Amino acid sequence: MTNCIFCKIARGEIPSQIVYEDASVVAFKDLSPQAPVHVLIVPKKHIQSVAHFQAEDKELAAHIFVDVVPKLAAQLGVTDGGFRVVLNTGDDGGQTVHHLHVHLLGGRKMTWPPG
Ligand code: AMP
C-alpha cells in the first residue's frame, strides 16, 4: 500500500533498525520502546490487522508464530526470562498503525491487566 508506513519500512523506503528479515516478514525496533526489548514483527504483505487475515494467509500466520517469534525471542535473549506478544487490533484494541504487526516485548516484568 503506497502510503502505509510499515509497507514503506518493508520496502526499505524509510529507515528502521531491522533485527530480522526474510522473504515474507521484517522485524524492527519500535521507535518508542515500552520495554528494554521491543520489536515489531511485520508481514511484508499489507494486511490491515488479524481481523483481516484471509485463508491464503495461513502459512504466513504460522510462519510468524511458529518460526519468527521464538527465533527472535531467542535472538533477543528473552526466551528464558519470558516475554509478551501483543496484537493491538482496531480502535478499541489500541491499533494506531493499520498494517498488522506483532509487538514482542521483554526484558522487564510485565504487568496485567494492560491499560
Ligand atoms: P500499535 O499502537 O499497536 O498500532 O503500534 C504501533 C507501534 O508502531 C507503536 O509502538 C509505535 O511506536 C511504532 N512505530 C510507529 N512508527 C514507527 C517507525 N517508523 N518505526 C518503528 N516503530 C514505529
Ligand code: ZN
Ligand atoms: Zn502496509
